[in-house]
Amino acid sequence: MKFVIITGLSGAGKSQAMKCMEDLGFYCVDNLPPILIAKFAELCFSKRGEIQKIALVIDIRGGKFFDDLFESLDELTDKGYKYEILFLDASDQTLIKRFKETRRVHPLSSEGRIIDGINAERERLEYLKQRANKIIDTSNMTPAQLKEEIKEVYIEGSNNNIMISILSFGFKKGIPLDADLVFDVRFLPNPHYIPELKEFTGNDKCVSEYVMKWPESIEFVKKLNDLIDFLIPYYEREGKFQLVIAIGCTGGKHRSVTIANILYNYLKDKGQRVKINHRDESMS
Incomplete structure (x- = not known):
């Protein structure tokens, strides 16, 4: 029941x-x-x-x-x-x-x-x-x-498989209230200050390539993937059926969108039930 x-x-x-x-x-x-x-x-x-x-x-x-x-x-x-x-x-x-x-x-x-x-x-x-x-x-x-x-x-x-929601957001609009895990990627170089990238988002190849060209970005993604892989079985063991992972940068348009997309694709390729939402992508 x-x-x-x-x-x-x-x-x-x-x-x-x-x-x-x-x-x-x-x-x-x-x-x-x-x-x-x-x-x-x-x-x-x-x-x-x-x-x-x-x-x-x-x-x-x-x-x-x-x-x-x-x-x-x-x-x-x-x-x-x-x-x-x-x-x-x-x-x-x-x-x-x-x-x-x-x-x-x-x-x-x-x-x-x-x-x-x-x-x-x-x-x-x-x-x-x-x-x-x-x-x-x-x-x-x-x-x-x-x-x-x-x-x-x-x-x-x-069913017993946990549903994972990946959410990108901007800190200037507040941390999502339903987030279980929050990761701050404001330490990464910001495309907002590159004139030719400012108006694009992390869904555009030019921005995602810029965000991921730095060694710290590559290392962070590796550690993030490892951490999520470690945590999922324990959340499932505790009976949690939905996990909300929020990834934030200043505006929620460039860095957070890029990292959220990478995590989403990683988990999807591993067969996890996962969805993604970019809360503040359209913000100026």
């Missing part, structure tokens, strides 16, 4: 995620008091195959009941019920914009600033985020993109 707990920041897309899970055939329950999770799991597992996929949305709306969540999760583990945690996150700027657009009140800031509620919620959810099997940053996602991400994890990604 697939038993998924959906949680995360208010405004990050939990309701949309639940709709996606329903479309995928999950039996979904919204805002179940955490103290009832173990009893609900016992009921579902006793159905002997009648219910194969379950998703529960548990979040800060439970108020004081939310404090029972960690004890309930431990109870699930003690009773041998396997579960996964899907955590939805988004940047502060994105969350504030969404609350203002919908004119909703943040559950932890009914009489104060939205950002104060967001900060308080982040603090209360931090430990839960650390326990999550999958974190999705919805800051730049449309509902359709979120649905595709969830489909990839819970349908195509339902």
Whole structure:
């Protein structure tokens, strides 16, 4: 049985995620008091195959009941019920914009600033985020993109092979919230300062050749490949089904794109399930 707990920041897309899970055939329950999770799991597992996929949305709306969540999760583990945690996150700027657009009140800031509620919620959810099997940053996602991400994890990604997401980014736009591993390649020579290369990206041969002509670039790629090869089996052993590797440079246009492409091709050639996204490639 697939038993998924959906949680995360208010405004990050939990309701949309639940709709996606329903479309995928999950039996979904919204805002179940955490103290009832173990009893609900016992009921579902006793159905002997009648219910194969379950998703529960548990979040800060439970108020004081939310404090029972960690004890309930431990109870699930003690009773041998396997579960996964899907955590939805988004940047502060994105969350504030969404609350203002919908004119909703943040559950932890009914009489104060939205950002104060967001900060308080982040603090209360931090430990839960650390326990999550999958974190999705919805800051730049449309509902359709979120649905595709969830489909990839819970349908195509339902086997034992870990899905690896390679993400290039620019530090000036912030580190991706869902990154498991972050590598900083700002130590490499920057094509941005070469006039004939500035307007191209790491997807262009002239830029990638420039980035990779330096001995430190070649050595870094070798060590990066070795490290990822070393880590993947251990992530799989711990039950992680998606690994997000973020590679950043200043603008996210040249060096990070080049190195991300090389790592993507390396892992793809080795038969790994891998995808790539260049978050800030089009930035000036």
